[in-house]
Amino acid sequence: MLTYAAVGSNDLEKAKAFYDALLGSVGVQKMFDHPSGGRIYGTPKSMFGVLGPYDGARATVGNGAMSGFGLETRAQVAAFYAKAMEMGGACEGPPGLRGPVAANAYFAYVRDLDGNKLCAYKFGPE
Template sequence: MFSHVTAGTNDIERARAFYDAVLGTLGYVRRWNFPASSGYAAKDGTRPQYWILKPFDENPARAGNGAMPGFLAPDRAAVDAFYRAALAHGGRDEGPPGLRPHYHPHYYGAYVRDPDGNKLCACCHQAYPGD
């Protein structure tokens, strides 16, 4: 459905360090670098892509209220690793890893904000033994 998603940053180097660690827990890597942006994707470069960038209009980046990409995690352990990496690299908690049965019985997700205030989610939709 998506080609790419972008998130603004006011400090590209800080954002690169954050996303290298956090998206790496889900198997995504930084594949493209430009002076004011970087792009992340699966190791084979397929879409969708996630881009961090300084806004083109040169105004300060601001987090969007209600905007949040949800990254698909291969399992619950990856959701946990995503959350820990985010907090260890300057992110803020917006909801620790856990089941969210109000979405569906097996939805396991974690929510964080990056250092610029952008909200992110990692989630797994797979059943876990014992669920």
């Protein structure tokens, strides 16, 4: 099971403000600031980071790469999406049911300020 994901940024101050607000809107808090100038969020069992690339090169978006945040309610998925839009993120798919009815999968997709793709989701009934 995936327990850690990170994205790169070319403007860490803007990225930290974006993720402080976005993740804070669904109850995920800062753990510590990273030596790259970025920040780590979450708990020791589940973490997300926004970092400066280790090699010092420009951060780029991975084609097909995405980080997902499993949330407790559909309302949290909608709040995650709304906060991303409010903070200047881009829509990649508004909140809604996805896949076969039997999956009962509620997803929303956004891109952060650097173009990294994020997903918020909740499986099962509200």
